[in-house]
Structure formats: C-alpha cells, structure tokens
Amino acid sequence: MTASDRPLISLIVPVKDEEEAIAAFVARVTGVLDGLRDVDGTPVGWEILFVDDGSSDATLAAIHAAHARDPRIVGISLSRNFGKEAALSAGLDNVxxxxxxxxxxxxxxxxxxxxxxxxxxxxxxxxxxGVRRNRSTDSLPKRLTADLYYRAHNYLSEDKIPEHAGDFRLLDRRVVEVIRAMPERNRFMKGLFAWGGFRQTAVEYDRAERTIGGTKFNYLKLWKLAIDGLTSASTAPLRIWSYIGFGIAAIALIYAFLLIARTILYGVDVAGYASMMVAVLFLGGVQLLSLGILGEYVGRILIEAKGRPIYVIRERIGDPGERD
Incomplete structure (x- = not known):
C-alpha cells in the first residue's frame, strides 16, 4: 500500500465488555473525525479499529453493528483476553x-x-x-501511587516516560513500524513508545469522569502493570539488590570481627535469643525478597524463550490490516 492510499488517521480502541459504550463512542468520535480538514481543506481520511480483547458480553455484536453503519469502522476479535498491552499491539499490527x-x-x-x-x-x-492537566478525577491513593510510579520508573530507567501521560497519543507511521519490529512478548507500551525516541511533544487536556461502564483495572492489575513496566525497562532492581547484598555482607563481616575481638578481650557470654531471631528473620527476608526480584526477571526470560505469539485473532470485522 502506498502512502497516498492510507487514511490519514487510524484510531485503535481496545475494548473488553464495553457493549454499552461503543455506540456513544462512535457517535462522538466520528463527528470529531468528520470535522477535521487536511491542509488543502479537504476532509481527512480515517478509520476506527476496535480490538475486542475476549469480551464475554455483546461487545462484538456492537462492533459488527457499527461496521454495518459505517465501513470505516473495522475490528478484530482476539481468541481470549490477552490484556490491554497485547490488544494495543494487535491494533498497531492491523491499522x-x-x-x-x-x-x-x-x-x-x-x-x-x-x-x-x-x-x-x-x-x-x-x-x-496527551498529558492530563490534573488528576482530580482519580482518588487520592491512585494519585499518590501514580506519582510514585512515574518517579520510580524514570529514576530507574533510561527510557523516560512523560508523567501523567497515558496511551492516548498520536504516533507517526515511522514510529509504529519501529514498535511493530520489536519482538518482545512482555509488552509495556508506554515504555516502548518512549524507547523509540523521535521528536515528541505534549498536548494538555482535562480528563473527564467516566459515565458509561466501569474500569477493568483494579489495584492488583495496576500493580502487575507497574512491575511489568519496571522490569521491562530496566535491570536496576537487580543491581540495587546486589549493592544491598554487598552492604549487608560487609556489615556482617565487620560485626564478626567485633565479636571476635570482644571474645578475646572479655571472654564468651551467652547470646540473646531475641537478637539472634531478629538477625535470622531479617536476613531471611532480604534473601527471599532478592530471590523474588530475580524470579520476576527469570519468569520474563521464560516467556520470551517460548516465543509464543503476543495475541491470536479469532475474527476480523471489515477489512483491517495492510492492503497491498
């Protein structure tokens, strides 16, 4: 497909159990897209690609209905729920x-x-x-944890992600092709967007309250996403625990010399049970924590070594994807 044959704008809309939201979304977004003009004043070409991430309600039927009304609205249905990062990857491969x-x-x-x-x-x-001017629509715990995560990620990783910026952004075709060429299975899209580089800028906006449906992200899923983001973007956690292990070993060695010196000078006294338990439990906890961090990386190595596809498409609605 030549560049002149491509629509100017492709929207990727990952959905899961969103049957109530699709009609309202299409009505609002198509009105906006139809109102856009190219530099010569002609209407821009556009398409909307819905990615159904294993919905269990009538989401797929709603996408079919939207496509029947407007062929510029297309979709793909994944064979099961692969997660939002995989759904975004499927969208990038098919717009x-x-x-x-x-x-x-x-x-x-x-x-x-x-x-x-x-x-x-x-x-x-x-x-x-897109950068949110404020996070007033979020709860206080979510605002605090979001700030903490962005700061931790940007401190540990060389690939800095913009604070308070989500997946809502415009990507040039060259950027899309770079991301599509990345073979990794553990996908953290904000990190991949940042890694690609290119000339970047921000557009500020106010985020509205959600009025239809409910969020599919709970704190457990957000925690998993945060861990995926940190481990996919940086090996700093491994390095930090190497330093901590070295520091604890150095302190233990110094303490051992002090004990030897005290024994030579003052003789042997009876060791306290409480202090012994504190030392054993502390060191045991440090070891288990370091093994857990190491396990996160080993688990990701296993997933990458298997080489399984990021997603599986069960059905195509309309004609999404490349056309030769």
Missing part, C-alpha cells in the same frame, strides 16, 4: 493510517484533542502525547 492514535472507549480522553495532535504532527513531531 493502515499515516498517523495512529490509541484511545479508550470510555471517552475520558476527549477525542476533540485529536485536531490539536494533528496540528503538532504537521509541524514535524512524530509523537504527540
């Missing part, structure tokens, strides 16, 4: 646009910002990420 924008179906990220993103792209930026 055709010169620019690609991942966006959630809940419309908390306003599609009206797409025009501003497109303006920045025309000025030469290959990545235009």
């Amino acid at each position: 055709r646009g010169r620019t690609v924008i991942p966006i959630d179906v809940d419309m908390q990220d306003p599609p009206e910002v797409i025009g501003a993103m497109l303006d920045q792209w025309r000025q030469g930026f290959e990545v235009v990420y």
Whole structure:
C-alpha cells in the first residue's frame, strides 16, 4: 500500500465488555473525525479499529453493528483476553493510517484533542502525547501511587516516560513500524513508545469522569502493570539488590570481627535469643525478597524463550490490516 492510499488517521480502541459504550463512542468520535480538514481543506481520511480483547458480553455484536453503519469502522476479535498491552499491539499490527492514535472507549480522553495532535504532527513531531492537566478525577491513593510510579520508573530507567501521560497519543507511521519490529512478548507500551525516541511533544487536556461502564483495572492489575513496566525497562532492581547484598555482607563481616575481638578481650557470654531471631528473620527476608526480584526477571526470560505469539485473532470485522 502506498502512502497516498492510507487514511490519514487510524484510531485503535481496545475494548473488553464495553457493549454499552461503543455506540456513544462512535457517535462522538466520528463527528470529531468528520470535522477535521487536511491542509488543502479537504476532509481527512480515517478509520476506527476496535480490538475486542475476549469480551464475554455483546461487545462484538456492537462492533459488527457499527461496521454495518459505517465501513470505516473495522475490528478484530482476539481468541481470549490477552490484556490491554497485547490488544494495543494487535491494533498497531492491523491499522493502515499515516498517523495512529490509541484511545479508550470510555471517552475520558476527549477525542476533540485529536485536531490539536494533528496540528503538532504537521509541524514535524512524530509523537504527540496527551498529558492530563490534573488528576482530580482519580482518588487520592491512585494519585499518590501514580506519582510514585512515574518517579520510580524514570529514576530507574533510561527510557523516560512523560508523567501523567497515558496511551492516548498520536504516533507517526515511522514510529509504529519501529514498535511493530520489536519482538518482545512482555509488552509495556508506554515504555516502548518512549524507547523509540523521535521528536515528541505534549498536548494538555482535562480528563473527564467516566459515565458509561466501569474500569477493568483494579489495584492488583495496576500493580502487575507497574512491575511489568519496571522490569521491562530496566535491570536496576537487580543491581540495587546486589549493592544491598554487598552492604549487608560487609556489615556482617565487620560485626564478626567485633565479636571476635570482644571474645578475646572479655571472654564468651551467652547470646540473646531475641537478637539472634531478629538477625535470622531479617536476613531471611532480604534473601527471599532478592530471590523474588530475580524470579520476576527469570519468569520474563521464560516467556520470551517460548516465543509464543503476543495475541491470536479469532475474527476480523471489515477489512483491517495492510492492503497491498
């Protein structure tokens, strides 16, 4: 497919059990996209690609209905729930646009910002990420943990991710091709977006409250995503625990010399049971924690070594994907 045959904009919309949200999303987003104009004043070409990530409700039927009303709305259905990162990867592999924008179906990220993103792209930026002006729609624990995570990730990793920026961003086709070429199975998309580099800029927006459906991310899933992000982007946790182990060993050696010196000078006294238990439990806890961190990396090596596909497509709706 030549560049002139591609639509200007492709939206990737990962969905799971979102039957109630799809019709409202399509109505709002198509109105925004139809109102966009190219530099010569002509309407821009666009497509919306829904990625059904193993929904158990009527989400797939809603995508079929949207496609029947507008053939520019296409979709793929995965064979089971592979997770949002895999669904985004499936979307990147099957969109055709010169620019690609991942966006959630809940419309908390306003599609009206797409025009501003497109303006920045025309000025030469290959990545235009949306940044939330504030996180007032989040609870206090979520705001605190989000701030902590971004700071920890950017401190430990060389691939800095913008704070308070989600997956909502515009990607030039060249960026998409770089990400598609990455073979890893443990996918942390924000990290992959950052690793690719290119010229990047931000567009600020206010995130709205969710009015339809409910979030599929609980704190356990967010914790897993955070661990995936840290371990996929940096080996610093392994290095840190090497330093901690060296420090504890050095302290133990110094203490051993002190005990020897005290025994020579003052004789042997009866060791306290409490202090012995504290030392044993502390060192045992440190060892188990370090083994757990090592296990996280070993587990990811196992997944990569298996070489299984990131996702499996069960059904295509319309004609998503490359056309020769």
